Structure formats: structure tokens, C-alpha cells
Amino acid sequence: MIKTDVVIVGAGPVGLFAVHQLGIKGLKSEVIDNLDKAGGQCIELYPDKPIYDIAGIPECTGEELTKNLLDQIKPFKTNFHFNERVQEINSEGDNWIIKTSQNKVFSSPNIIIAGGVGSFEPRKLSVKDAEKYEGKNIFYSISDKNIFRNKKISIFGGGDSALDWALELSKIAEVTLIHRREEFRGAPHTLNQIKKEGKVDIKTKFQISSISGQNNIESINIKNDDGKETEVKTDYILSFFGLIMKLGPIAEWGLNMDKKTIKVNTENFETNKKGIFAIGDICTYPGKLKLILSGFHEGALASVECFKRARPNEKYRFEFTTSSKEIQARLGVKNK
Amino acid sequence: MPKITYIDSSGEQRTIDVQKGLSVMEGAIQNKIPGIDADCGGGMACATCHVYVKEEWFNKLPKTQDGEQDMIDMAFEPKKNSRLSCQLIVSDELDGMVVTTPSKQT
Structure with missing residues (x-):
């Protein structure tokens, strides 16, 4: 004491x-x-x-x-x-x-x-069933990046955390970066680097609409402003919407x-x-x-x-x- | 005084008089309108005073300044007509404005 x-x-x-x-x-x-x-x-x-x-x-x-x-x-x-x-x-x-x-x-x-x-x-993902996968397939911070090796990762957010991890994980995994508008808040040079290396699939003007899977996430659906939906095969979601x-x-x-x-x-x-x-x-x-x-x-x-x-x-x-x-x-x- | 209408996510409407010069957020807080948290107190630092502005009013608003869109990125279910109500200053031009609050702020 x-x-x-x-x-x-x-x-x-x-x-x-x-x-x-x-x-x-x-x-x-x-x-x-x-x-x-x-x-x-x-x-x-x-x-x-x-x-x-x-x-x-x-x-x-x-x-x-x-x-x-x-x-x-x-x-x-x-x-x-x-x-x-x-x-x-x-x-x-x-x-x-x-x-x-x-x-x-x-x-x-x-x-x-x-x-x-x-x-x-951390601000949590608000989509249905997100809670079920938190700590297993959905993370708000990263402690061991090796679990993502050769996996399909969907990263949400437009700030430095989202950009930095998209760049870093694109070296060992298949990364999709999803953000609600075209402008990113994070450092422009990181975004330029991501674009230059061309390994990250960037989807702007999209937000998450649903998660599909059984015990683990198998895919997610993302929706743009006009209501158009796209499926993204996903093993892990990383969500960086601040605190x-x-x-x-x-x-x-x-x-x-x-x-x-x-x-x-x-x-x-x-x-x-x-x-x-x-x-x-x-x-x-x-x-x-x-x-x-x-x-x-x-x-x-x-x-x-x-x-x-x-x-x-x-x-x-x-x-x-x-x-x-x-x-x-x-x-x-x-x-x- | 200009009137501002706040509609919550269940559809309930509340119309109140808000003094010119106050923000739409302050109008809500002072009149105990539910659905707006305003954790940071109006500093454009938290995105918990997020509202959807009815289209006809949205276009009359001054454009977002640097930082507001950045915060809206983090808001709960942002849409095209999302704004932070702490940045909307009530004036005669906005008399009658209608805003909808999201189903939650965090």
C-alpha cells in the first residue's frame, strides 16, 4: 500500500x-x-x-x-x-x-x-456484430503485427495511425485502406509513399456496412455515399477512429x-x-x-x-x- | 430569436429559440436537448456534437474549416450532410434550421 x-x-x-x-x-x-x-x-x-x-x-x-x-x-x-x-x-x-x-x-x-x-x-466500430469479433479479428491498436502476416487486412480511418499501419502492414499482408472521403488527415508524405509503392488497395468515399463470418470474419461489405455496396475479403479489421x-x-x-x-x-x-x-x-x-x-x-x-x-x-x-x-x-x- | 429544430433519432422534434451568436451545440446544451454530448466543450476536438443538417439548410452554411472534416471522420456514422454543431453559429439567416442528431455520439 x-x-x-x-x-x-x-x-x-x-x-x-x-x-x-x-x-x-x-x-x-x-x-x-x-x-x-x-x-x-x-x-x-x-x-x-x-x-x-x-x-x-x-x-x-x-x-x-x-x-x-x-x-x-x-x-x-x-x-x-x-x-x-x-x-x-x-x-x-x-x-x-x-x-x-x-x-x-x-x-x-x-x-x-x-x-x-x-x-x-478507442472509438469502437459501430457496425452490427463488431463486438463479437473485437480482440479476435477487430483491433483498435496493434501489439504484435506478425499475426497479420499473409492475411487480408481492412484498415479504416484517415489519420496517421491508419496511414502508418497501411504502409507498414502492406510489406507483409494484403491491405485495403478504407476512408469516408478523398482527403486524408494523416501526413501527406505517408499517403504519397503508399501510392508510390502501390501495394495498398485504397477505397475512398466508403464506410463499413456489414461484417460476414462464422467464428472468424470472412468478409465485410462497404458502402459509398450513393448506396453502392462492395464486398472486401477480410481476415482482420483495424479501426482507427480516434479516442x-x-x-x-x-x-x-x-x-x-x-x-x-x-x-x-x-x-x-x-x-x-x-x-x-x-x-x-x-x-x-x-x-x-x-x-x-x-x-x-x-x-x-x-x-x-x-x-x-x-x-x-x-x-x-x-x-x-x-x-x-x-x-x-x-x-x-x-x-x- | 432564431428558431432551431432538433430531431432525435426516434423522430421526436424539439424547436427552441436560440440567441444569435450562440452555436447550435450551445443552444442544445443550454436547453437540455438530448442527443448532443459536446464532451470537449466546443473545441472541435471530440466529434460528440455531430448533427445531420437538412439539405436546404446545409447549403446555406459557411463551409467547414480545417479540422472539422477531420473530426467528422471519427464521428458516429458520418454522412454527406454531417456537421459539428459547435461550429454552426446561429444567425437570422439560419432561423428555422432543422438538424437531426445521430442515434448515438460515441
Whole structure:
């Protein structure tokens, strides 16, 4: 069991800055995220899109913001637990016991939920019977490409994942690339390379309409805008339609919810449960704005209440980073 | 105020007044119209405010900007008349517009 002052659920920008606000107060946090790296929506949804409303930073991308936030919290040597989702929480005295999908157990007086819109999952194929073949003949990511050797593969999607895998798998398999329009979102040079090598059968303006097979997929039907159907012999389907966000187990924790968001008070961003806080996109209150800068503010206020709960015998004293020797020591600043 | 009609996948119609300048997505969210999730809050980053626009209105809309079609690629059952409702800004010209929501958003 890992004991800590605060467990933060979500490693997006708001979760990362909460680490900072807790860290300068001398509190240790552990961060859990379902993705394989930090950044949340900034990294998954818009890594290259410029953001123009971070105070003091005229322009930066989601990727740059994430990198800078990670640099900013480096002094606190925070542990990150990636590829894990919090499954269950239980109260034990003044503490919360937190269990993850990898069966890790944490004990902490505070939980800060900075979960955005929930955890990311691949968007699934919506065609009938798709579920039956998922994990067997239908994949949303690839762990071992060798299972596709000399097979017939139908790849769906227009982004980099679809293009990269079409090119890569065309070296060992018979690949059909199917996309709903002529323009591809993915890198033009990959598409050019695919066309130059000429090994991939590209079918644009088509979408999947049905799957046929018994125990395994044998073929699929694809349909274009005019309703024309074509059969494609297929052993495996690879579907790359990006990620969706699902709230997941958080909905079962007995928190006051408003649709997919958690109600908090604006004094310390605590939920209806003592010691459970919600900040960033996942919290709601009158006037809430889903902005990164709002999430930073919410984390700062939540960190004060976290301090009071984690250090009940100490007096909280508000201090500035510019003048506090204690904070500067925690940040590893060498006094000049 | 311009009126926007939202038809859900079961055919149920809801017509509401939406303030000029709001998006068709915001009109739906503020009036608790089902069928539009808008997970990302209007950032053209999630494709969960996907709607089908009735043809006579579709052609009156400003063209999609870079990125919107990319997101529609990922939407649930996109069609020729698919748009992201967060990108449709309500104006007098769009008074009476009819949009249909897909059977699901994810």
C-alpha cells in the first residue's frame, strides 16, 4: 500500500499543476492516469494545435504546455502511475483507500479528481456484430503485427495511425485502406509513399456496412455515399477512429453529479464527500468555464484544503514563491 | 430569436429559440436537448456534437474549416450532410434550421 498526502486522478495540465500547488506546500502526491503518458486532452486531442489563452504565454501547443508543466514539477519527484485507472475507493477513518485497475492500493486523506471528461478509450466500430469479433479479428491498436502476416487486412480511418499501419502492414499482408472521403488527415508524405509503392488497395468515399463470418470474419461489405455496396475479403479489421472519453467508475463513487460533471463548492473545490476534490473540466459550479486557466486556479484552492486535511496539527500559512525560503527550498532553488 | 429544430433519432422534434451568436451545440446544451454530448466543450476536438443538417439548410452554411472534416471522420456514422454543431453559429439567416442528431455520439 502506497501512503501519500494526495492521490491525483488524471495527468492532464490541471492535474500536473495541482502537483505543483501541493508540492510548494510540502505535500506529496501520486498521479494516476489511464493513458501511457502525461498531458491528457492536450496530448491526445490537440498536441499540435496552438493554445492562445494561457496567462503569460502568448502561444504554445498542447505538447509544449505539457512539457513545461512537467519541467515545473520536476523538483517534487512525483510518482506517475500510467496505464492504470482508479476502479474503487473506500473510506477508512479519515483516509481514502484507492484501488487501481492494476490492483495497486493507495491510502490518502485526499483525492483530487482532475479527470477531464473521463478516461480515453478507442472509438469502437459501430457496425452490427463488431463486438463479437473485437480482440479476435477487430483491433483498435496493434501489439504484435506478425499475426497479420499473409492475411487480408481492412484498415479504416484517415489519420496517421491508419496511414502508418497501411504502409507498414502492406510489406507483409494484403491491405485495403478504407476512408469516408478523398482527403486524408494523416501526413501527406505517408499517403504519397503508399501510392508510390502501390501495394495498398485504397477505397475512398466508403464506410463499413456489414461484417460476414462464422467464428472468424470472412468478409465485410462497404458502402459509398450513393448506396453502392462492395464486398472486401477480410481476415482482420483495424479501426482507427480516434479516442473517446468515458467517465468510467467515477460515476459510482456517490458524488453529486450534474450529467458527466461533478458538483463542487467554489471555496475549496471539495465535492459532497470530505477529502474528495474535483478540478478542471470534470467539475461544475455556477459560472464554470472549461478553460485550462480555470483548472489551475481550482487546483490552487483545493491544495489549501488538502494541506489542512493532510497536516491537521499544522497551521496553514499563505506564502509567495518570490519570498518564501521554505518554498524555494522545496523547489530546489539555490539562494544567490 | 432564431428558431432551431432538433430531431432525435426516434423522430421526436424539439424547436427552441436560440440567441444569435450562440452555436447550435450551445443552444442544445443550454436547453437540455438530448442527443448532443459536446464532451470537449466546443473545441472541435471530440466529434460528440455531430448533427445531420437538412439539405436546404446545409447549403446555406459557411463551409467547414480545417479540422472539422477531420473530426467528422471519427464521428458516429458520418454522412454527406454531417456537421459539428459547435461550429454552426446561429444567425437570422439560419432561423428555422432543422438538424437531426445521430442515434448515438460515441
